[in-house]
Amino acid sequence: MSESTATPTTTTPSTTVSSPARLADDTSQGKTTIAASVVQKIAGIAAREISGVHSMGGGVSRAFGALRERIPGGGAGAANITGVQVEVGEKQAAIDLDIVVEYGASIVELARAVRRNVITAVERMTGLEVIEVNIAVNDIHLPMAVDEDAMPPVQSARVE
Amino acid sequence: MPSPPDPVALAERVAAAVAAHPAVAGLHGGIYGSVATYLPGRRLVGVRIGEGDEPVEIAVVVHADRPIPEVVRSLRSQVSRLCGGAAVDVTIADIVLPDETALDETAPDDTALPGGPR
Numbered sequence: 001m002s003e004s005t006a007t008p009t010t011t012t013p014s015t016t017v018s019s020p021a022r023l024a025d026d027t028s029q030g031k032t033t034i035a036a037s038v039v040q041k042i043a044g045i046a047a048r049e050i051s052g053v054h055s056m057g058g059g060v061s062r063a064f065g066a067l068r069e070r071i072p073g074g075g076a077g078a079a080n081i082t083g084v085q086v087e088v089g090e091k092q093a094a095i096d097l098d099i100v101v102e103y104g105a106s107i108v109e110l111a112r113a114v115r116r117n118v119i120t121a122v123e124r125m126t127g128l129e130v131i132e133v134n135i136a137v138n139d140i141h142l143p144m145a146v147d148e149d150a151m152p153p154v155q156s157a158r159v160e
Numbered sequence: 161m162p163s164p165p166d167p168v169a170l171a172e173r174v175a176a177a178v179a180a181h182p183a184v185a186g187l188h189g190g191i192y193g194s195v196a197t198y199l200p201g202r203r204l205v206g207v208r209i210g211e212g213d214e215p216v217e218i219a220v221v222v223h224a225d226r227p228i229p230e231v232v233r234s235l236r237s238q239v240s241r242l243c244g245g246a247a248v249d250v251t252i253a254d255i256v257l258p259d260e261t262a263l264d265e266t267a268p269d270d271t272a273l274p275g276g277p278r
Contacts, residue, residue, distance in 0.1 A: 029240065030215045030247040032232050035191050038255045042224070045257070126252075127229035 036088045040081040046121035050113045052105035054141035056083030058098045093128040100139040111135045167209045171197040175207045183231040188253035190219035215247035221254040
């Protein structure tokens with residue numbers, strides 16, 4: 001997790017959100033560092049909360065995530081951070097999400113809802129200002145399970 | 161206020177105070193595993209008492225049930241009081257979700273991280 005400490009431009013895009021300023025005022029009493037995995041977990045959970053998000057991660061990261069869950073000590077939290085990349089500075093965070101949507105959801109509306117929920121959750125929980133949430137919709141999940149259930153009775157009837 | 165006589169005793173007192181905080185799930189070695197006090201025979205992970213003007217460093221894993229800035233503020237004021245008003249660098253190394261706690265007791269996911277305790 002690369003910890004890119006605040007770029008010199010941190011003060012310019014201040015959108016006067018009330019929460020991030022709270023971390024800034026304690027610099028004289030010491031620094032506060034929030035690890036990337038903290039932001040990853042919060043963002044991952046917030047994204048999954050939106051109905052219409054089927055799962056997270058692109059093809060490769062989903063495969064690795066499935067693998068990692070089977071490794072002892074691979075981390076119980078690994079499932080939560082699949083498909084979430086973050087960059088965390090001292091006052092700001094940028095988040096990239098890879099999501100798989102359910103068939104039938106409006107992707108534009110869904111992305112907007114995911115973005116809103118992720119920003120709210122991360123800003124409230126960490127006090128960091130979220131400067132951007134990039135969402136990549138990698139796949140769409142079709143309700144195949146329903147079709148598979150409907151198929152066998154038809155086939156067995158034909159064999160008999 | 162008497163200046164802290166023994167950094168070892170102070171580190172242990174800070175570690176006890178931090179671990180007792182309701183929002184703290186445990187101490188942690190920090191992002192690079194560098195937050196630790198070296199004691200004879202063992203390593204106290206999660207607390208580093210700076211020399212002179214250096215800040216006191218603590219690194220913790222917190223529970224996900226409350227905002228981090230609030231937790232940091234309360235930890236900082238508590239530790240600063242113990243250390244005679246020194247600056248306190250706080251690292252939130254990880255977060256424990258409510259449904260994850262049961263898993264953590266059997267297989268702590270800190271073992272995968274370089275900075276994990278023990």
